Amino acid sequence: MADTTLKETAEEWDVDVSRGPEWLFMRIHPGKQSPEGMADKMWSLADRHFVYRLVLEMDDVDILPSRLMGQLIMLQKRVLQRDGALRLCGLSPECAQALRFCRLDKALPNYGSVEDAVKGQRYQTVG
Numbered sequence: 001m002a003d004t005t006l007k008e009t010a011e012e013w014d015v016d017v018s019r020g021p022e023w024l025f026m027r028i029h030p031g032k033q034s035p036e037g038m039a040d041k042m043w044s045l046a047d048r049h050f051v052y053r054l055v056l057e058m059d060d061v062d063i064l065p066s067r068l069m070g071q072l073i074m075l076q077k078r079v080l081q082r083d084g085a086l087r088l089c090g091l092s093p094e095c096a097q098a099l100r101f102c103r104l105d106k107a108l109p110n111y112g113s114v115e116d117a118v119k120g121q122r123y124q125t126v127g
Helices: 001-013 038-049 065-080 092-101 114-119
Strands: 014-020 024-031 051-056 085-088
Touching: 014 085, 014 092, 038 051, 038 065, 051 065, 051 114, 065 085, 065 114
Parallel strands: 024 051, 051 085
Antiparallel strands: 014 024
């Protein structure tokens, strides 16, 4: 029965949330289905906490589908309307390169760690 539960949760994209002073930290867990609705899910969490400074921990994301990029841009627009900040950390070199190819690396900055993202110390990727 536990295997069935794990399989079902692995189908959809999910997010774990932890809170720090003035920041929400969201670890993204990829699923097999399309990441549709992730912007709404993350925005709802931010709104519930009244915190609009977000660090998305992307360590578990091996592939950055274009639909997820779209969801992140939608979330970025909402965050900016509340004078917040959206920062990514832990992107694989391939995912960071995908953002660069789509010219989204400035809108969705990647940092080397959660601490660097909070401080705004940009992580330099090679490639």
